[in-house]
Amino acid sequence: MQGLQKLNVAFYRTEAGNEPVRDWLRALTASDRKAIGDDIRTLQFGWLLGMPLVEKLDAGLWVRTRLDGRIARVIFSIQGEQAVLLHGFIKKSRRISKADMEAAKSRFRQLAGR
Numbered sequence: 001m002q003g004l005q006k007l008n009v010a011f012y013r014t015e016a017g018n019e020p021v022r023d024w025l026r027a028l029t030a031s032d033r034k035a036i037g038d039d040i041r042t043l044q045f046g047w048l049l050g051m052p053l054v055e056k057l058d059a060g061l062w063v064r065t066r067l068d069g070r071i072a073r074v075i076f077s078i079q080g081e082q083a084v085l086l087h088g089f090i091k092k093s094r095r096i097s098k099a100d101m102e103a104a105k106s107r108f109r110q111l112a113g114r
């Protein structure tokens with residue numbers, strides 16, 4: 001298919017070596033992890049996707065969604081040919097909470113400053 005590009009996917013890693021999105025995923029049920037993993041794989045092998053799977057946020061951040069009965073989001077940034085997973089959460093309201101957005105933006109700034 002033309003226009004599709006394979007992305008490498010990486011977890012954002014703190015200076016201490018923690019991977020917040022990987023840790024968040026480990027706390028979810030196996031079925032939730034599988035659903036989110038399937039969407040990340042779709043992102044990886046079908047990049048340049050749009051809604052409903054990918055939606056642009058501000059500051060170069062993007063968000064992916066989907067879960068059974070709930071909405072899970074993984075905020076990521078494209079860095080060259082790599083999608084870096086910055087922050088993951090279960091959405092509890094129509095808007096992304098200020099705390100979730102700030103966590104993603106802070107990690108994005110740290111990533112950009114490296």
